[in-house]
Amino acid sequence: MNQHLFSKIMNVLVGEKRVETYLSCLILSCLQKINGERTTYSIYHLLKGKKSSQTIQDAHLFNMTNLFQTFPQLSRNFFEEIIRDLNSKNYIQIVDVDKYKITTRGMAHLEQTLIKMPIPGALNGWKYHSIQEDFWKRLTLLIQVCSNLINYNSSYIPIQNDNKTSDWVKEILIKLSKKREELSNELLQEVINCLNTKDEIMPEVVVWRLTGHKQIGLTSVQVAELFKMDMNYFHLHFLSTIHYMIDRISASRNQYPILQNLLIDYQKPIVLTNSSLVTYRYLQLGYNIDEIASARNLKNSTIEDHIVEIALNETDFSLEPFVPIEVEHKIRVVIQKLNSKQLKMIRQELKENISYFQIRLVQARLGEPI
């Protein structure tokens, strides 16, 4: 090979981390949603899945709960690099420190990308982030075990090596106590039924990763290459398909006598952070904000954060002790009129002695339901 061709190939390799990926488009779509009203780091925390009140509230407020904890490995440096790249391409423009708005050019780019590669519809990071890993580990090991059972092979390396997952499989096999052929056949039917749908999912991204007897699954990188998908886009499709399965199984457990066991010990995501949960208990005991703050040795503002989080998560939670009904009504009208999420603007418009806390509570009610 001549030197010229060689350096051409090496140039391809130099850009080790490609900044221009689906992830950057995803971040652009988040920037569009928050519209300069939050810093870029709110997006970083969302994708990382930080369980702080602020992140959780923002996720609901700006309708981005589906993306919660979809990129837990994302590094701050790489995230900042993406933001710089978007800026240098004039897709976004700065409006304040760490705050950006999407430009017309950015909007066009975003729309174009999303038409080709829409965000997978079944994605639900907020609801399923706590179960997705267990679900996947159990599914892969169960299928590997069944595949080896029907081939009467007991000598293989399990694809998952943690005791938690292998204990789970042992328990399930005992609990189901079916003949091996029966078990595999029924499992096959259930998985096909669960994935067989006209909905926008790609069963391939999950199925090609599964391992069986003498058929070893592919790694995520390999599947993405096989189907010529952007790595990040593959990742979202993979999560989305897993979330889709969980959704279907939990919606009609009786139809999935085997697969429903994958959801054992999972009822509902841990909706409230621990600290907010404690505050909630105090509220239920009749304490007010000041009393909770002094009992817990925390600032009033922290307790208020907790209450906003509770309002977001508990649809039955009454705002009345904090916001009188007529005040709530006024705030709603202003929020709808301004169509903004910026507290300062809303408060100015209200021209009354209404606190930020009260506005945030009403916002919480208007946000995306859990």
Next chain:
Amino acid sequence: MNLEGTLFELFGFKEFRPGQKEIITSLLENKDTIGVLPTGTGKSLCYQFVGNILDGHVLIVSPLLSLMQDQVEQMKAKGEKSVVAINSFLNHDQKNVVIHSLASYKFIFISPEMLQVEYIFKKLQHLNISLFVIDEAHCISQWGYDFRTDYLKLGEIRKQLQSPLTLALTATATTEVTKDIILTLAIQQAAIYETTVDRPNIAIKTEFYEDMKAKQLAVISHLKNLEGPGIIYFSSKKLAEQTVELLKLHGITKVMAYHGGMTHEDRILIQQQFLYGQVDYICATSAFGMGINKEDIRFVIHFHMPLQMESYLQEIGRAGRDGKQSIAILLYANGDESLALQLAEGELPSLSQLDWLTHEIDHSVVKENVTKILTEEIRHRGGFTEIQWRVTLDYIQSHFDQHGTLNTIMNKFKNFVCTRRNLKIKKIFEMVNFIKKTDCKRNAILNHFGEPDLAHKISNCCDHCGLNLNDFHPIKSKSEEVKDEMKDWVWKLTKLLTPIDKGE
């Protein structure tokens, strides 16, 4: 006793591999034994065999976590259920469960640091240990390339376990290393069994190139011509990954990278894909291959030189386990030793780091609190890598009770670090000398491990004695396979969950 009969009954093999029978016989005669067997020649069969005959428990000390996990998984895969590993992979609850039911396991693998945990050790003292196995026993020796200070304590531990029958295993040992093993473990009467390190079916070749890019071109050409499957070893994760990309651009598709930075699941998948022939070539760091029992590896290429002859021998030894003709090719470019020196440097803390640390820690500290003082925060502030920090902690902990103050320990540690560093540098230059040697490479290896020159010349010996690369090219061309991605997912899923032989 008919050992062959028992072998067939227990493991399904008709005959022993070299050295196995001698070691087993020696142990059954109740003699402490040192076994020097190359990796992949069935070291673990020795203690499994004896363990199945003797009453009581077999305690196996193993320094490498991943290796321990692999061994346990392979024993389990072969149907041995009464086996457990105690190491830092277990969380607190799991550890408690295991320790509680320890007496119910026949084979107990343990890492050296878990042996230092008092309540675990107390529990072990109450067991009837019929065989005490030290895997990778060269770690005991200061002269070994992988010396571990926590291995020094094994002598004391053995004594406190009432000096059970002992088997020390290693893949490579020079005379000095063997001496250290005997002294530390106090097994003066030990029988020593060594098999030759020579692997006559592996041809040895060294190639010289201008620079890294030229080496990459050589890899492309070798992969296009040599019969696979094969492993290409790198010292750098990044370069392993880049080379995979490059190979793919050249139409070599069944190639994957493998290194410690990948998830457990990905590593298992790639290992197994390689085992079952779904992947033909692996670009790996030295993390790859330890647990793999793949018989038909046809070549091992070293993109970077290993840091010592012992590693080189272990890595090339993964080729040709089936006894068929295979080849090991080492690619060298001028100045490669500087990368090796840099890597070796990074394994030990620098003297200025140690001075800083001595200054930083409270000297009135007592042994019980020393680990509490040496926090992650201090590690970061001092810029210690994980491996540097492990060496430091190990040394301070294992020397604290012996002589006096922290100050004297730190001074001793500095001397220790200097000695180790010099040893590592010496080993790298031994490696360079080997590469540049113009005599028979096979004899050079044999001599290094204290064996005489070969009596008879063999064909395809080394580049000095002559070898014909054409003998390593495939006879028939690889057949086109059905493209997997053309199939639909229901077909794929059905294939997973129905018997393979059905309808054939």
